[in-house]
Amino acid sequence: xxxxxxxxxxxxxxxxxxxxxxxxxxxxxxxxxxxxxxxxxxxxxxxxxxxxxxxxxxxxxxxxxxxxxxxxxxxxxxxxxxxxxxxxxxxxxxxxxxxxxxxxxxxxxxxxxxxxxxxxxxxxxxxxxxxxxxxxxxxxxxxxxxxxxxxxxxxxxxxxxxxxxxxxxxxxxxxxxxxxxxxxxxxxxxxxxxxxxxxxxxxxxxxxxxxxxxxxxxxxxxxxxxxxxxxxxxxxxxxxxxxxxxxxxxxxxxxxxxxxxxxxxxxxxxxxxxxxxxxxxxxxxxxxxxxxxxxxxxxxxxxxxxxxxxxxxxxxxxxxxxxxxxxxxxxxxxxxxxxxxxxxxxxxxxxxxxxxxxxxxxxxxxxxxxxxxxxxxxxxxxxxxxxxxxxxxxxxxxxxxxxxxxxxxxxxxxxxxxxxxxxxxxxxxxxxxxxxxxxxxxxxxxxxxxxxxxxxxxxxxxxxxxxxxxxxxxxxxxxxxxxxxxxxxxxxxxxxxxxxxxxxxxxxxxxxxxxxxxxxxxxxxxxxxxxxxxxxxxxxxxxxx
Numbered sequence: 239x240x241x242x243x244x245x246x247x248x249x250x251x252x253x254x255x256x257x258x259x260x261x262x263x264x265x266x267x268x269x270x271x272x273x274x275x276x277x278x279x280x281x282x283x284x285x286x287x288x289x290x291x292x293x294x295x296x297x298x299x300x301x302x303x304x305x306x307x308x309x310x311x312x313x314x315x316x317x318x319x320x321x322x323x324x325x326x327x328x329x330x331x332x333x334x335x336x337x338x339x340x341x342x343x344x345x346x347x348x349x350x351x352x353x354x355x356x357x358x359x360x361x362x363x364x365x366x367x368x369x370x371x372x373x374x375x376x377x378x379x380x381x382x383x384x385x386x387x388x389x390x391x392x393x394x395x396x397x398x399x400x401x402x403x404x405x406x407x408x409x410x411x412x413x414x415x416x417x418x419x420x421x422x423x424x425x426x427x428x429x430x431x432x433x434x435x436x437x438x439x440x441x442x443x444x445x446x447x448x449x450x451x452x453x454x455x456x457x458x459x460x461x462x463x464x465x466x467x468x469x470x471x472x473x474x475x476x477x478x479x480x481x482x483x484x485x486x487x488x489x490x491x492x493x494x495x496x497x498x499x500x501x502x503x504x505x506x507x508x509x510x511x512x513x514x515x516x517x518x519x520x521x522x523x524x525x526x527x528x529x530x531x532x533x534x535x536x537x538x539x540x541x542x543x544x545x546x547x548x549x550x551x552x553x554x555x556x557x558x559x560x561x562x563x564x565x566x567x568x569x570x571x572x573x574x575x576x577x578x579x580x581x582x583x584x585x586x587x588x589x590x591x592x593x594x595x596x597x598x599x600x601x602x603x604x605x606x607x608x609x610x611x612x613x614x615x616x617x618x619x620x621x622x623x624x625x626x627x628x629x630x631x632x633x634x635x636x637x638x639x640x641x642x643x644x645x646x647x648x649x650x651x652x653x654x655x656x657x658x659x660x661x662x663x664x665x666x667x668x669x670x671x672x673x674x675x676x677x678x679x680x681x682x683x684x685x686x687x688x689x690x691x692x693x694x695x696x697x698x699x700x701x702x703x704x705x706x707x708x709x710x711x712x713x714x715x716x717x718x719x720x721x722x723x724x725x726x727x728x729x730x731x732x733x734x735x736x737x738x739x740x741x742x743x744x745x746x747x748x749x750x751x752x753x754x755x756x757x758x759x760x761x762x763x764x765x766x767x768x769x770x771x772x773x774x775x776x777x778x779x780x781x782x783x
Contacts, residue, residue, distance in 0.1 A: 315352075327356055337349050394429050471606075487507050
C-alpha cells in the first residue's frame with residue numbers, strides 16, 4: 239500500500255506541475271494582452287504588437303481561444319491605427335473565425351463590427367452594411383439592446399453616406415428606441431441632424447444641431463461636437479448666411495479637430511471667402527487645403543512606413559520568440575526526460591523493493607507453513623497416539639469383557655457339568671445301594687425302579703450338550719483340538735476342557751470322579767499323546783490352540 243501511494247504521489251506531482259505551469263502561462267498571456275491594449279491606446283504600436291504577437295503565439299499553441307481572439311483582434315486595431323487596412327482586415331477576419339468556431343456570439347459581434355467599420359473606412363459600403371446587419375441580428379438574437387442600438391446607429395450613418403436618407407432616418411430613429419442612456423443616443427441624434435441637412439431640411443438641421451450642442455458637456459467626446467459644428471456651418475453656407483457660417487467655422491477650430499476635419503474646414507472657409515469675394519484669403523485656404531492634403535499624405539506615408547517598420551521589427555521579434563520557444567522546448571524536453579528517467583528509476587526501485595519484500599514474505603510464509611505443518615504433524619501424532627492408546631484400552635477392556643463373559647459362561651457350563659456329574663454319581667450310588675440288597679432281582683418293583691434310575695443316567699447326552707455349549711463359548715476349541723490330535727479320547731477331551739477352564743487338579747478329579755493321583759497320571763498320558771515338548775506346559779499349549 240505504501241509503494242502504491244509513493245507511485246501515485248509522483249504521478250500527481252507530475253500532472254500538478256504541468257497544470258500549474260499551464261495556469262501560470264495563461265495568466266501571463268492575459269497580463270501581456272492587457273499591457274498590449276494599454277500601449278495600443280498610447281499609440282506605442284511596436285511595444286503593443288510585440289506583446290500581442292507573443293500572446294498570440296502562446297494562445298494559438300495552447301488552444302486558449304479567448305486569449306487567441308483578443309490577441310488577433312487588437313493586432314488588427316494596431317494595423318487599423320497605422321492605416322494598414324489590408325493587414326488589419328486579415329486579423330479582424332481571423333478573430334471572427336476564432337469566435338465562430340470556439341467562442342460566444344458576443345465575440346462574433348465584436349469582430350463583425352470591426353470588419354464593417356474597416357470596410358466603411360475604405361468606402362466599401364455594401365460590404366460594411368452586410369457585416370453590420372450580421373452583427374445586429376446576433377444582438378437581436380440575444381436581446382442585447384445596447385449593441386442593437388450601436389449597430390443601428392452605424393448602419394444609419396452608413397446610409398447617410400450612401401445617400402439612402404429615408405432608410406438612414408428609419409434606422410437612426412430605431413436606434414433611439416434601443417438605447418437606454420443619453421450617451422448612446424447622442425451619435426444617433428448627431429446623425430439625424432446630418433440626415434436633415436442632407437434631406438434639404440436646412441433650418442431644422444441647424445436648430446437641432448444647436449440645441450444638441452448646447453446640451454453636450456465639455457467632457458463629451460469632441461468628435462460629436464465637431465460634427466454638430468460642421469452641420470451648423472454647412473447649414474448657414476447653404477442658406478448663404480456667410481457671416482455666421484464664418485463665425486461657426488472659426489469656432490470649430492477651438493474643438494481641436496484632426497487634420498482631415500481641418501481640411502474640410504479649410505474647404506468650407508475657402509468657399510465662404512470666395513462668396514465674400516475675398517479671393518486672396520480664399521486662395522490661402524486653398525493652399526491650406528493643398529498643404530493639408532500633403533500633410534495627410536505624409537502622415538499616411540509615415541503611418542505606412544511605421545507599419546512596415548513595425549512589421550520588420552515584429553518579424554525580428556517573432557524570430558526571437560521562436561528562438562526562445564525552441565530553447566524552452568529543449569529545456570522542457572530535457573526536464574521531462576530527467577523527470578521521466580527519475581520516475582522510471584523510482585518505479586524500478588519500487589519494483590525491486592516489492593520483489594524483495596514479496597520474496598521475504600514468501601520465505602516467512604514458507605517457514606510459518608513448515609512450522610504449522612510440523613506442529614500439525616506433532617498434534618496429529620499426539621492425537622493418533624491418544625486414539626491408539628484409547629483403542630488399545632478399548633481392545634483390552636473388550637478382551638477382558640470377552641474373557642470375563644467366556645469365564646462366566648464356562649462357569650455356567652462347568653456348574654451344569656458339575657450338577658450333572660453329581661446327579662449321575664448320586665444315582666449310581668443309589669443304584670449300587672439297591673443292588674447290594676440280597677435277592678433284589680426277585681423284587682420286581684425294586685428292579686423296575688432301578689431300571690428307571692439307570693435311564694436317568696444319560697452320560698452321552700450330557701456330554702453332547704456340554705460339548706455344544708463349550709464350543710459356542712470357546713469358539714470351536716474342541717473342534718480345533720480334535721482336528722489337530724485325533725488320537726484323544728472323550729475322557730481326554732473332557733479333562734483338557736476342564737484344564738482349559740483353569741480348574742486345578744483337585745477340582746478336575748472331583749468332576750471326573752477320580753483321585754487326584756489318577757488325575758495327574760491322566761495329564762501325563764495326554765501330554766505323551768500330543769507329544770508336548772518338555773519345556774512347555776500343557777496349559778500354555780492349550781491357550782495357543
